[in-house]
Amino acid sequence: MSQSSARVLVVEDDPSLQLMLRYNLEKLGYRAETVGDGEAALSALEDRRPDAVVLDWMLPGLSGLDVCRRIRANARLRDLPVLMLTARSDEQDGIRGLDGGADDYIVKPCSIETLDARLRAVLRRTQPGYDTLSFADLRLDPETHRVERAGRLLTLGPTEFKLLEFFMRHPRRVFSREDILQRLWGPNMHVELRTIDVHIRRLRRALNLADEPDYIRTVRVAGYALDDAP
The missing domain is CATH 1.10.10.10 (Winged helix-like DNA-binding domain superfamily/Winged helix DNA-binding domain)
Incomplete structure (x- = not known):
């Protein structure tokens, strides 16, 4: 699989950040889909499995951490790459995110280059030959x-x-x-x-x-x- 065919689900409740992430990911060649809360994310995942999820921690209702745990509990989705994107910068929060099943953890704000590099890294680990x-x-x-x-x-x-x-x-x-x-x-x-x-x-x-x-x-x-x- 090449980068241009990778489909990424972005779960972010801030409309302006959601729009910016989608625009920049698509500019880099990803196919990006966005939703604004945890329940919508789980519904989207049931409809169609993406290649990776960029998941905000602080979501209305169901938190990003809870969404991640549900992904790992689902036999069809448990190996899905999850990159947690959040404003929580405390080291213990990062540990909680990784313990909750996230493959990586990025503190906002971050550059799109950093997000791209981390996405490619998790996709390489889970999909051999992905980045060719x-x-x-x-x-x-x-x-x-x-x-x-x-x-x-x-x-x-x-x-x-x-x-x-x-x-x-x-x-x-x-x-x-x-x-x-x-x-x-x-x-x-x-x-x-x-x-x-x-x-x-x-x-x-x-x-x-x-x-x-x-x-x-x-x-x-x-x-x-x-x-x-x-």
């Missing part, structure tokens, strides 16, 4: 750092690997050099824009044999994209 990325005849495993094209094992440097992984998580989207620098190196690193062009050239050499199409598309003025359109 595919695009056309490319296949990339972030955990083993193995990259193949049409079954051929490729050798990439660490930066080229990060660049390809980034593109494969956001296929067909055009990113400027500034965007790529921000995403790969962060806002506090001083790297020249032309550095991106150097790594793009190296990535192309690693990916392409003479008779193979080049999936790294250069968009004049705008930047680069991973695209298999002719």
